[in-house]
Amino acid sequence: MEKGTSPRPRSRNMRLTPGEYSRMVGRASPKSPLRRDVVWAFLVGGGICLLGEWLRKAFLAAGHTLGDAAALTSITLIGLSALCTALGWYQKLAAKAGAGTLVPITGFANAVVSQAIEFKVEGLVTGVGAKMFVIAGPVIVYGTMASWVWGLLYAALRAWG
Amino acid sequence: MDYVWAFLVGGAICAAGQVLMDLTGLTPARILTGYVVAGVVLSALGWYAPLAELAGAGASVPLLGFGHLLAQGARNAVDRIGWLGAFTGGLSAAAGGICASLVFGVLAALAARSRDQN
Amino acid sequence: MRKKDSIVFHCPPSVLAWAAVGGKKEAEGPLGNQLDAATADNTLGETSWETAESDLQRRAVQLVLQKAATGLAGVDLIFAGDLQAQCTASAYTMRALDVPFAGLYGACSTMAESLGMAACFCAAGLAGKAMALTSSHFCTAERQFRTPLNYGGKRTPTAQWTATAAGCCLLGAAGNGPRVNAVTFGRVRDYQVSDINNMGAAMAPAAAQTLLNHMQAVGTTPAQYDSIYTGDLGQVGSALLCEILEREGMPLPNHRDCGLMLYDRQNQQVKAGGSGCGCSAAVLCAHILPGLAAGREKRVLFVATGALMSQTLFLQGESIPGIAHCVELACPESS
Numbered sequence: 029m030e031k032g033t034s035p036r037p038r039s040r041n042m043r044l045t046p047g048e049y050s051r052m053v054g055r056a057s058p059k060s061p062l063r064r065d066v067v068w069a070f071l072v073g074g075g076i077c078l079l080g081e082w083l084r085k086a087f088l089a090a091g092h093t094l095g096d097a098a099a100l101t102s103i104t105l106i107g108l109s110a111l112c113t114a115l116g117w118y119q120k121l122a123a124k125a126g127a128g129t130l131v132p133i134t135g136f137a138n139a140v141v142s143q144a145i146e147f148k149v150e151g152l153v154t155g156v157g158a159k160m161f162v163i164a165g166p167v168i169v170y171g172t173m174a175s176w177v178w179g180l181l182y183a184a185l186r187a188w189g
Numbered sequence: 190m191d192y193v194w195a196f197l198v199g200g201a202i203c204a205a206g207q208v209l210m211d212l213t214g215l216t217p218a219r220i221l222t223g224y225v226v227a228g229v230v231l232s233a234l235g236w237y238a239p240l241a242e243l244a245g246a247g248a249s250v251p252l253l254g255f256g257h258l259l260a261q262g263a264r265n266a267v268d269r270i271g272w273l274g275a276f277t278g279g280l281s282a283a284a285g286g287i288c289a290s291l292v293f294g295v296l297a298a299l300a301a302r303s304r305d306q307n
Numbered sequence: 308m309r310k311k312d313s314i315v316f317h318c319p320p321s322v323l324a325w326a327a328v329g330g331k332k333e334a335e336g337p338l339g340n341q342l343d344a345a346t347a348d349n350t351l352g353e354t355s356w357e358t359a360e361s362d363l364q365r366r367a368v369q370l371v372l373q374k375a376a377t378g379l380a381g382v383d384l385i386f387a388g389d390l391q392a393q394c395t396a397s398a399y400t401m402r403a404l405d406v407p408f409a410g411l412y413g414a415c416s417t418m419a420e421s422l423g424m425a426a427c428f429c430a431a432g433l434a435g436k437a438m439a440l441t442s443s444h445f446c447t448a449e450r451q452f453r454t455p456l457n458y459g460g461k462r463t464p465t466a467q468w469t470a471t472a473a474g475c476c477l478l479g480a481a482g483n484g485p486r487v488n489a490v491t492f493g494r495v496r497d498y499q500v501s502d503i504n505n506m507g508a509a510m511a512p513a514a515a516q517t518l519l520n521h522m523q524a525v526g527t528t529p530a531q532y533d534s535i536y537t538g539d540l541g542q543v544g545s546a547l548l549c550e551i552l553e554r555e556g557m558p559l560p561n562h563r564d565c566g567l568m569l570y571d572r573q574n575q576q577v578k579a580g581g582s583g584c585g586c587s588a589a590v591l592c593a594h595i596l597p598g599l600a601a602g603r604e605k606r607v608l609f610v611a612t613g614a615l616m617s618q619t620l621f622l623q624g625e626s627i628p629g630i631a632h633c634v635e636l637a638c639p640e641s642s
Contacts, residue, residue, distance in 0.1 A: 040519050044512065044551055049498045053508045056546045058464040060211040065461075066204045073203025073251070074196040080246030081195035098249060098258075099285040105250065106286060110293035113457050114301035122459025127206035129459045130217055131224065132199070132250045137290045138459050144294035146303050146455030149355045156298045160291065163454065166222045167252065168287065171259050172279045174229035179263035179275025181233070186267065210461075214502070217460065303356070303456045305349045305446055307332040307471065 065126055072121065072128030080105055080132075102133055109134035113141040139163040191245055198240065198247035221252055228256020233264075258282050313491040313524035319637070320429035321482030323436070326370035327592035328363050329585075330445070330471030332577075336570045341593040342472075343370050349446060349471050356446035360389065360396040360473075363585070364442045367475035367592075368404060371438070375477050382406050382477070384428060386421035387440035388413060389584055390448055390469075397440070406438075414613030415510075415539050416493070417441040418474055418588040419632035422609070423490035425478045426634070430487075435479065442473035443583030452503075452618060465505040467541045467582035470569055474588025476596070485599035488606075489525050489635040493517040495615060497628035503621060507544025507566075507579055510612040513629035514540060515551040517610060521633045522557070529559050533604040536595060537631070538587030538611030539566035541580030565590035565611075587611040599638040609634045 083104050087097035112118040118138050122129040129135055143162055147155035161168065209220050231237040237257040241248040248254050262282020266274025280287070308315050326343040329336075334345035344366055353359040364387070372378065385404070387397035388411035401408040413420040421439035428434040446456055448469035454460055478487070496513040514537050522528060529535060540548055545564045552559055565587040566580035591609060598604045616627040 040523050042512070042516055042519065042551070042555060044498070044515075044554065046499045049500075049512065049547075049551075052547060052550055053500060053505070053543075056550070057505055057508065057543050060463055062208070062211050065211055066207050069207035070200040070204040073206075074200025074247075077199025077244075077247040077250045078192060078196045080199075080250040081192055084246050084249075085191070101246060101249070102286045103289040106289040107293055110290075110297050113459075114297040116304040116457060118459045119304070119306065119457055123461055125459075126461040127210055127220075128200075128203045130221065131203045131206045131252055133252070133255060133286060134250075135221070135459065136252065136255070136286070137293065138457075140290040141294045141297045142455040142457035142459075144298040145301050145457050146450055148298040149303075152295075152298070156295060160294050163218065163458070164290070166218055167225050167255070168283075170222050171225035171229065171256055171283070174226045174256065175259035175263040175279030176275050178229055178233045178260050179267050179278055180272060182264050183267045183272035183275060301457075303446070303450070305331070306449070306456060307330060307349055307445055 068125050069128035072125035073131055076128070076132045076134055105134050106137040109137035110141045113138045114145060136164050136167060194244045195247035198244035199250055202251040202253055224252040225256040228253035229260040232257040232260035255283065255286065311524040312494070312520045313489055314427060315489045315525060316426070316430045316487065318430060318480065319486035319488045320426045320478050320480050321486055322484040322596060323477045323479045323482045324371045324375035324484070325474070325476045325592040325596045326367045326374065327589040328367045328370070328473045329589055332575060333470060333472050333569060333589060336575060338569060338590065338593050341597070342589065343593070349444070356444055356450065357391060357395060358399065360391070360442055360444035360447050361399045363444065363471070363473040364396060364400040364440055365403065367442070367473040368438070368440060371475045371477050377436070379404060379406055382436050382438050383434040384409060385438040385440055386411055386424045388417040388421060389442050390414065392451060396442055396447070413630060413632065414615055415582055415584050415587065416611040416613030416630055416632050417584040418591055419538065419609055419611035419634050420492070422476055422487070422634050423492060423632055425476070426487040426490055429478045429480045432480065437478050438475060439478065440473070440475045441584040441588045443469055443471070443585035445469045445471045448583060462578050463504045464578055465507065465543050466578045467506060467539065467566060467580050468570065468577035469583040470581045470586035470589060472585030472589035474585065474592040476592065483639055485596055485639060486637045487634060488637050489521070491517055491521040491524065491633040493631040493633065495628045495630050497626055499626040501626040503616065503627065505543060506582060506614045506627070507541040508547055509614045509627040510629035510631065511540055511544045511547035511551060514548050514610055514612045514631040515555065517631040517633050518552065518608070519555060519557065521608070521635070525635065529557060529561060532561060532606050532608055534561050534563050535559055535608045536590070536610065537562065537564045539580065539582040540564050540612055541566045541582065542572070543579050568594065595636070599636055602638050602640070604638065606637045609636055
């Protein structure tokens, strides 16, 4: 029997083929309202970055170096995201903002914190500890891997260039 | 003016992500991974630093900026200690963000509860 | 008597009692005041969502036993299932109920599957009284199949909302309740839909095939029924079902979908409609069976649909197979 296709039934066979059905599904399924989604993503994403810029300037004004100010900004945004995640506000905003809440670092924090909260019921070690990075893990894995590749390339370029 | 650029660039990067989500079959997880790797690549090519100069948090807050952070970390570590820096540099630079997420995650788990969306 | 894929009962068993229990959103929906019980707090006072779902099932069983004025000792067998991995909601409900238990998994088609099995056992004299029970819970489904509840994600227009609800029916070989005239257990149909946000599309072909099989075997046409209810095809799946059957030469003039009845799509933010085993179960017990008992409808088909997906196989690149089981119900006076 061919994988994934429908075998001939004893009763009346449906004439419909998967190809035809795929076209029907395409026509029947409403598409996401692109313009509205993009506007929300732009405004909320921009807003979060605006908050980040305000924080960064505040830390610089307090006398921190560029590097420290950047780190402090990230940590502060992450903390705010963790708080909003815990209170359930981040989920409500994200339901409208989509990529506006997913793409900033606050989205990464939300992914980690929401997993941690959700699986506390399964234990601090086997729930919170084990499952915390289920959603955000790939970002760390492939981001680090890409930086490793770049690091080796750069080392090679330095040695030969 | 810095604030305007932060808002516009940050907003545009997020808007591009939304377009990908709505028009392609890419899942959020794949889009985020794509963004961080793209950030590393753009940084390696030397194209991200000028954007970071211009837009400040508008470039560093989105996940592209996280890739830039990882790439810069690897590069700086290689400058200091040679090829071994490829192993240590990325995660070291990202340590602040990862540690903060992790720590706040545990604290939130202790204090908060899973909330019904109904 | 077996006719192809269908089982037609010489002496149709009777649904003696039924109960629908709903959660917060369900109580606020169009069928809210027809539910036997509802809760404003979907935790039901429990420490985990999974135990809360078992509570929903337990409440439904208690209400049915009250309505039937019988104790558990009068029930010979319970068919129950749910969406959780290993059907834990049902298993842990049954831990507290001392009755022989046959667990089922049919995804969202479980209500029709359990109702059909209970009917067969009663009609064949294998059980004096048998119970059919199922449930779903928004939070257990979300954390198992999708993302944590506090996670910020955006739903697509084709996504459906898992109902927090349980439905329970008690059947006997004879009685004054609505009759189960025939049952058709469905065949799995996979038309290569691989979008987990579009379950309606994954299930519609299975529903179409089961309806064709049932009506051909039993010798009826859609117009002979007051309504043909599907479980949770939602907006997209319903449109696809009607289009498929139109093409197959069997248009449906009287199709209604439980997923579109349980919620008010305009005001309740459920995108394409309700889903989950509890959706069709709640609508069956809150609306369909009472309608038959009161004579508002004489003869209906109840076709619950299920998407037999697993996260594991989905991530391995498999498409989503669908299944649908059909139960033909009639009001007490007719046969």
